[in-house]
Amino acid sequence: MLSREENHVLTQTGPGTPCGEYFRRYWLPVLLPTEVPFPDCPPVRVRLLGEDLVAFRDTQGRVGLMDEYCPHRLASLFWGRNEECGLRCVYHGWKFDVNGACLDMPNEPPEYGFQNKIRIQAYPTREYGGLIWAYLGPPAKMPELPKLEWARVPDSHRYVSKRFQETNYLQAVEGGIDSSHSNFLHATVDAFRVTDSYVTKVRNSNNLRAKYHMLDRAPRFTVKKTDYGLLMAVRRNAEEDTYYWRLTQFLLPSHTMIPYQKGNSIHGHCWVPRDDQTCWVWTISWNPEQPLSQEDLDAIASETFVHSKVDPASFRPLRNKDNNYGIDRNLQRTTTMTGIHGFAAQDQALQESIGPEVDRTREHLGTSDTAIIATRRLLLQEIRALEEGQEPKTAHRGDLYWVRSCSLLLDRDVEFEEGARELMKAEV
């Protein structure tokens, strides 16, 4: 449970709010490069941290991100003409470059020099790791880009998707770090019931998750505060002398990494507030050693795991609440716990079912919710520290993000931090 005041602080991200100011100390993913694919392409609307913005790629290929509304009469620059290194408002012709400078003001007498006194709010952008990132904070506090492994691998080793979710960002983050839901929400009926056929199937499987989740339904939870955020560890009994560990990373302000098994591709998310009722979900799959395999690409195409098919304009998933996420009640009776296809749609369905903003004063948490409690407390500490003038250290230490999640078997007498140390180091 959280107090009403704590819940408010954690979930309100507009300009001037404590959490909003905190997010404005980090570079945030904002666009796929394909949204502004070529110089002088059409501008696109962007909503981020409660701000209405417009993005465009200028004649020199630079990406501009600025207030959607022209400072003159507040007309939308989405209707603007992207021409000769600037975006021109088609209402009265005012034109702005990617830095927010007013380049032209044809309806005012030039001798007044009015255009030199006018600027539009513009934010710096960077193209990095297959995405366009933006920084919405004070120029003097501009941070480093996070050296996330997925952002540093060659393009062929990585797949990134973007989707729109109708919840506050925190609900989405909490879904990403909540290890205890996967035994239910993402399970098959056979796995949940531990049927004989399921036991036979997984007993000799290389899939450690399937095997050991079945053998121990009551895992132990541990959290560790780190320089970059949190490391969440879930321990299950494995063989007589071993434990099966799954280690999830939470990296400030809102990146997560799903525990991966050595030899497979790795998956992670970044959850970015769009406003207080919706968020952008960035999902990344990557393989540090080689291009993504055909099997990985097939899983992406068939939406079986963390990626969803979306409407190309709105990024709203095709499976959404208007069509009940495509639930198949017969499939739910016979095969999967939800009857909804794909982990991403399953997560989205349940997270959105809670409503766009959760009243966390009404929750009933327990000892399996330590990861969620830890994440809220850490974010509150960070937000309050910034309010007191302490800048977030992680924002200025991109190297801290050079980590991985992992899952592994360890002898029972080995501490997980020690046993997993090498596996948790990023390589690229």
Add this chain to the structure above:
Amino acid sequence: MAVNRGPNPAHIVTVTDLSPQTLRSLIAHLEVSTDFEHLVYRESELDAIWSISGFVLKNDPEKADGETIHRLHEAAHRAHDLVACGRPREAADILRTCL
């Protein structure tokens, strides 16, 4: 050599009931909790006490010891908020009044 078997603040207390033994264990862990991680575990335990007592009050309001459970429910809430503020020893004092 004697082995110190005091409460380990890095361990989560299993909360399945509202018994004095459970409360004593929670209090003992609160008194030795110092780190961020410890406070997270204590908060989760107090959440569990608050949840269980709340469900008992809601589902069985005529229960003979309803007043005691009501006091525990409120104490768990106050103790929880003290832990969230980094004051676990004061939280232990609050919980001790329910023994």
